Amino acid sequence: MVKRADTPPSELTFQFVFPDDHNPEYATGCWGGVCPNTDISMHFYVERAALPKKVTHTVEGGKLGSEVRRDPQNPPLIRFVTTGVVMNQAAAEGFHRWLGQKLEEAKKLRQTATGGK
Numbered sequence: 001m002v003k004r005a006d007t008p009p010s011e012l013t014f015q016f017v018f019p020d021d022h023n024p025e026y027a028t029g030c031w032g033g034v035c036p037n038t039d040i041s042m043h044f045y046v047e048r049a050a051l052p053k054k055v056t057h058t059v060e061g062g063k064l065g066s067e068v069r070r071d072p073q074n075p076p077l078i079r080f081v082t083t084g085v086v087m088n089q090a091a092a093e094g095f096h097r098w099l100g101q102k103l104e105e106a107k108k109l110r111q112t113a114t115g116g117k
Helices: 089-113
Strands: 029-034 040-049 054-060 061-073 077-087
Touching: 029 077, 077 089
Parallel strands: none
Antiparallel strands: 029 040, 040 077, 054 061
16 A cells, blocks of 8 residues: 655744844845855945044144044045855745845835835
């Protein structure tokens, strides 16, 4: 007699578990690529001007005055990498679909908020 496999469930419920100190990071960009094993590597960063190493101010009447010098004069832009993610192709495809859906939702909300403009 052949035993039939149980029928797959019609629903799955996932509970999200995260630490009490969970704090999402803000990102202004992402850098990455395909790993030798074909996983996808993404490193999220915040792009901003670098802080100078030193800033010199005048002292006027015992109070801090205006800035007169900074080193370096024109700090470079930096990309401060806050976190990274590596995922396999199947997970990356799911992330791609999910992100596309969220972008569409955001677009619709923006159009609603601006009266379709």
